[in-house]
Amino acid sequence: MIDVDLQLAVSDGPRRFALHTSFRSDARRVALYGPSGAGKSLTLQAVAGLLRPDRGHVRIGGRTLFDAAAGIDLPTPQRRVGYLFQHYALFPHLSVRQNIGFGLTTWWRRRLDGRAAQRVDELLASFGLDAMADARPAALSGGQQQRVALARALACDPQLLLLDEPFAALNPMLRDGLRQELAAVCARWQLPVLMITHDIDDVLALAQEAVLIEHGRAVRQVNVARGTGVELQLRGGVARAPEPPQAAAVRRLLGGAEAGGHG
Numbered sequence: 166m167i168d169v170d171l172q173l174a175v176s177d178g179p180r181r182f183a184l185h186t187s188f189r190s191d192a193r194r195v196a197l198y199g200p201s202g203a204g205k206s207l208t209l210q211a212v213a214g215l216l217r218p219d220r221g222h223v224r225i226g227g228r229t230l231f232d233a234a235a236g237i238d239l240p241t242p243q244r245r246v247g248y249l250f251q252h253y254a255l256f257p258h259l260s261v262r263q264n265i266g267f268g269l270t271t272w273w274r275r276r277l278d279g280r281a282a283q284r285v286d287e288l289l290a291s292f293g294l295d296a297m298a299d300a301r302p303a304a305l306s307g308g309q310q311q312r313v314a315l316a317r318a319l320a321c322d323p324q325l326l327l328l329d330e331p332f333a334a335l336n337p338m339l340r341d342g343l344r345q346e347l348a349a350v351c352a353r354w355q356l357p358v359l360m361i362t363h364d365i366d367d368v369l370a371l372a373q374e375a376v377l378i379e380h381g382r383a384v385r386q387v388n389v390a391r392g393t394g395v396e397l398q399l400r401g402g403v404a405r406a407p408e409p410p411q412a413a414a415v416r417r418l419l420g421g422a423e424a425g426g427h428g
């Protein structure tokens with residue numbers, strides 16, 4: 166379902182950070198977990214198309230969003246990913262309704278057409294935000310702001326939801342309740358989720374699989390329900406997720422020859 170192999174470098178003056186994250190997962194909810202500065206946000210931004218990798222690919226549910234070798238680089242709106250930013254990034258001067266509908270409008274036409282307005286009404290209702298549709302974000306609680314940001318991320322009918330530290334902006338007292346609310350939203354919308362966090366409780370509450378990111382590398386992949394993990398290898402300079410069980414049989418049947426090898 167999620168197949169990511171990314172290589173890119175960013176620099177800020179003399180500081181240079183090289184990212185090479187590679188993992189594959191069939192789980193519906195995957196967390197990128199790791200310390201601050203490990204490269205989680207860069208990975209998420211590259212999946213969303215906000216950052217262009219030098220090499221690699223991004224495939225979601227069989228769709229190729231990016232493939233450097235094949236020259237494929239879908240612009241963000243065509244990727245059909247919803248992005249929940251770390252501090253929600255709600256527009257303070259727009260109402261709840263306008264925030265949710267923002268991505269359905271264009272800069273030259275900010276009015277919602279009939280279908281888009283209906284979609285926004287549905288989202289307002291399903292997130293329990295009708296009563297505050299005309300309020301500005303500053304008048305909402307942290308939890309309500311999170312719901313507006315989630316509704317906005319879902320407005321474009323995404324095929325993948327990207328969550329960047331979804332609870333970082335919240336009072337710890339609120340987190341448990343909102344984790345459960347978010348888990349319910351994901352289940353209700355049947356949406357695959359790729360989230361980043363450095364809070365192990367987010368992983369335990371929301372993720373089926375977690376990929377540990379350290380120093381710009383995906384180093385371990387953990388099955389949360391089973392409590393098992395596998396190391397992600399760097400082979401020939403490319404990190405790969407573990408092979409499925411039948412791969413060993415295929416290798417045996419093919420005589421152990423490496424791809425591209427002869428004799």
Ligand SMILES: Nc1ncnc2c1ncn2[C@@H]1O[C@H](COP(=O)(O)OP(=O)(O)OP(=O)(O)O)[C@@H](O)[C@H]1O
Pocket residue numbers: 175176177182199200201202203204205206207208363
């Ligand atoms: N646009 C940029 N230009 C230069 N360096 C950057 C840029 N964005 C991120 N970095 C650097 O890349 C490294 C990885 O950053 P990233 O934001 O991906 O980490 P992270 O794992 O998401 O951390 P956090 O959990 O603190 O958000 C950091 O050292 C950061 O300073």
